[in-house]
Amino acid sequence: MKRRDFLKLGTYSSAGLVAGNISLLAWTPRAHAAHLPVNLEIISGFQKMIDNKGLYMFSFSGLSADGKKTTEFPGPTLICQEGDTIDVKLTNTLSTHSSFMVAGTDIAHEVAPGGSIQFSFAAPAAGSYLYHDGLNNGVNRVMGLHGALIVMPAGKKNISFNGGPDFVRQYKWLLGNVDPNWSHLVNNNGDDYVTQLSIDQFEPKYFTLNGASYHDTHTPDTELMGAIGEAALVRMINAGLAVHSLHFHGNHVEVASINRQNFSSHRKHKDVISMFPEDARDAVIPFEVPRDIPPQEFKLGFDIVEHPQHYPMHCHTELSQTAGGGFYPHGMHTGIVIGQSPETESEVTQGMNSL
Numbered sequence: 388m389k390r391r392d393f394l395k396l397g398t399y400s401s402a403g404l405v406a407g408n409i410s411l412l413a414w415t416p417r418a419h420a421a422h423l424p425v426n427l428e429i430i431s432g433f434q435k436m437i438d439n440k441g442l443y444m445f446s447f448s449g450l451s452a453d454g455k456k457t458t459e460f461p462g463p464t465l466i467c468q469e470g471d472t473i474d475v476k477l478t479n480t481l482s483t484h485s486s487f488m489v490a491g492t493d494i495a496h497e498v499a500p501g502g503s504i505q506f507s508f509a510a511p512a513a514g515s516y517l518y519h520d521g522l523n524n525g526v527n528r529v530m531g532l533h534g535a536l537i538v539m540p541a542g543k544k545n546i547s548f549n550g551g552p553d554f555v556r557q558y559k560w561l562l563g564n565v566d567p568n569w570s571h572l573v574n575n576n577g578d579d580y581v582t583q584l585s586i587d588q589f590e591p592k593y594f595t596l597n598g599a600s601y602h603d604t605h606t607p608d609t610e611l612m613g614a615i616g617e618a619a620l621v622r623m624i625n626a627g628l629a630v631h632s633l634h635f636h637g638n639h640v641e642v643a644s645i646n647r648q649n650f651s652s653h654r655k656h657k658d659v660i661s662m663f664p665e666d667a668r669d670a671v672i673p674f675e676v677p678r679d680i681p682p683q684e685f686k687l688g689f690d691i692v693e694h695p696q697h698y699p700m701h702c703h704t705e706l707s708q709t710a711g712g713g714f715y716p717h718g719m720h721t722g723i724v725i726g727q728s729p730e731t732e733s734e735v736t737q738g739m740n741s742l
């Protein structure tokens with residue numbers, strides 16, 4: 388890709404994203420394990436921020452069987468089930484070393500500048516994982532080299548682990564941070580300048596969910612929507628370098644897993660989920676009529692089906708609510724709509740339901 392090209396925003400290309408992902412997301416609940424081919428190209432380009440500034444970033448781009456790009460930023464969501472083998476072809480178009488690692492596992496493969504490698508790995512235990520370039524102490528990751536790996540329990544589509552809570556749809560939220568100064572330095576000095584950057588000097592000014600901020604997040608992949616009783620699993624994965632605290636306004640979620648530690652019973656109800664860098668935490672939002680806390684004699688004076696209720700979800704790390712150094716509230720912030728099913732399912736739910 389030419390340096391001056393814009394990376395496609397995932398939110399602007401959801402049709403292409405879904406069509407492309409079906410080839411990458413070869414997952415369907417199966418009785419038998421399978422080999423799943425994944426073709427990834429490590430690319431660079433300009434990613435449009437919420438204030439329309441284009442910043443130079445890296446990304447894992449997904450390629451379909453005929454070599455067409457299917458996803459650009461963040462990297463494609465890889466879905467498989469326990470027992471599967473993922474066969475990866477990885478090409479590095481950057482002029483710096485890169486790698487593919489899965490946080491919390493020993494899966495790690497390095498690829499030289501301009502190089503191409505092939506490797507296979509067995510699907511780890513069911514759960515949510517961050518795949519990323521782990522070189523340079525997190526610098527390559529926040530330059531954009533990250534995505535989600537979702538491993539389902541074999542043959543299941545409505546639970547995330549055996550003994551886990553039921554849900555009817557699922558979402559993934561990749562939390563991202565962008566430092567415009569790093570983008571300028573790497574663009575001006577060449578890709579290998581990432582080896583000169585230190586996370587001690589990291590000053591993020593953009594905060595994203597699935598690569599988008601605030602009003603760009605009202606998409607089927609990111610905004611949570613459901614009718615009463617349609618529980619959803621949200622897989623939160625922190626690809627950034629900051630600690631985030633995701634607050635679900637007016638609602639509580641049930642924590643199902645923290646970094647693949649699964650809770651089969653006594654699940655905590657929380658309205659804020661803390662996310663350390665590289666954390667993966669799964670929670671179920673029940674899509675109930677929000678409760679009175681403390682219990683009151685309050686009755687809704689309207690029908691929630693006729694009047695779906697809108698709530699914000701945002702990060703309580705104050706800086707992450709801004710963009711470009713002060714543009715409030717254009718940061719890590721999206722919506723929850725209770726009382727109405729989405730017209731289009733999230734890419735993850737489509738991956739689950741393409742049976």
Ligand SMILES: [Cu+2]
Nearest residue numbers: 634636701703
């Ligand atoms: Cu809040």
